[in-house]
Amino acid sequence: MESPRDRTLRLARRYAADGDPDGWFDEFYTRAGGDHRNVYWADLAPGPHLVAWLARHAAAPGGRAVVVGCGVGDDALALAAAGYAVTAFDVSPAAIALCRDRFPDAAVDWRVADLFALPADWSRAFDVVYECNTIQVLTGANRVRARRAIATLAAPGGAVLVSCRSRATDAGLDAWPLALDRPEIDGFQAEGLVAEEFDAYDDDQEPPVPHFFAVYRRPR
Numbered sequence: 001m002e003s004p005r006d007r008t009l010r011l012a013r014r015y016a017a018d019g020d021p022d023g024w025f026d027e028f029y030t031r032a033g034g035d036h037r038n039v040y041w042a043d044l045a046p047g048p049h050l051v052a053w054l055a056r057h058a059a060a061p062g063g064r065a066v067v068v069g070c071g072v073g074d075d076a077l078a079l080a081a082a083g084y085a086v087t088a089f090d091v092s093p094a095a096i097a098l099c100r101d102r103f104p105d106a107a108v109d110w111r112v113a114d115l116f117a118l119p120a121d122w123s124r125a126f127d128v129v130y131e132c133n134t135i136q137v138l139t140g141a142n143r144v145r146a147r148r149a150i151a152t153l154a155a156p157g158g159a160v161l162v163s164c165r166s167r168a169t170d171a172g173l174d175a176w177p178l179a180l181d182r183p184e185i186d187g188f189q190a191e192g193l194v195a196e197e198f199d200a201y202d203d204d205q206e207p208p209v210p211h212f213f214a215v216y217r218r219p220r
Helices: 004-017 025-031 048-056 074-081 093-102 142-152 182-191
Strands: 064-068 085-090 108-112 126-132 154-165 194-202 210-217
Touching: 004 025, 025 093, 048 074, 048 154, 064 074, 074 085, 074 108, 074 126, 085 093, 093 108, 142 154, 142 182, 154 182, 182 194, 182 210
Parallel strands: 064 085, 064 126, 085 108, 126 154
Antiparallel strands: 154 210, 194 210
């Protein structure tokens, strides 16, 4: 029987063959039928490194946060609970509908938005930008475009938190999703941000999967 991951890979390959390698997201979430349990990669809990970072960094009054590619919404709720005014966006209307249905009372501004065509008033507007596993599912030049777009969201003094799977440089280049290597994640520094925290760790899966969690900050 075909696994959920294999079905997703087949879907992504079909879009790639049609010249739209990163266009499969909405069909994937539409197939979930509004049920977050059908999003096989979702942990249904906020990222533990995000939770730990929020415990160490209190939200300033009026602080704004944005979640990139918010998926099923758990990270957005954690930021809202920490005191931020949160915008959470995804390119998939089906994903945003799922979030609204799952968390109807959440103090989160759920938005359908394209990372490559963001609203102009989002530029340098957020005190915290949270990116988790978006870049790794993109291909080719869109990975660099995504990094640049994510960086533009950070206000002066704002932090960009990046959580992702990791790999050794030049390893697993034919894999999909393609995890980030250290030079790729450090590319956020080329976007005018300063490295502040970095953790390379293995998660608790069996076998363990290597990850990065990094924080970059825009100088004031």
